[in-house]
Amino acid sequence: MDAGLLAQYAVIALAVLVSAGFVAKRQFPGLVRRLRIAIALPMVREGRPPWLRRLGLRIAPPSRVIDAACGGCNSCGPSSPRQH
Template sequence: MSAGLIAQYAVIAALVAASLLYTLRKLAPTLAAQRQAALAATLLKPGRGPFAQRVGRALQPRGATGNCADGCGTCGSCGPTPAAEGKKSERPLTFYPPRK
């Protein structure tokens, strides 16, 4: 195997890993935040090296600040929902016959 082919495989593997992480964070944000916090806690254990400590601090998920600007959505008081305003939050599906 040549060095160029190995480099190509490394770049493809890095792109696939980045795509997987992006998809995980978009489709399962709670799971991704839990795993990120667990990895950060592992790196922040006493006795780890300074580089591991820095990476662990950088990986810690941001905590909720208690105001509505952080977008945590845990309290449910970050503004009225469309259903509370009297608007329909759901739209029915409309099926049309196929064109001839």
């Protein structure tokens, strides 16, 4: 196989993976969150090498902090109107 054709396939595969990740994050945020937790949890356990724990912390989703005073929607501040 030609090296140029192999590079073209690699770029297309990368574009497809990025697109699939974006769609999954937009359409299925709960599933993506659970998947990130499932991947990160074994990495951050005690006894793991420091580099693996740092990687697990980067993969882990941000914690959900619910502010009971305002209802807990976590979108503080005024929202800007959507442009169509």
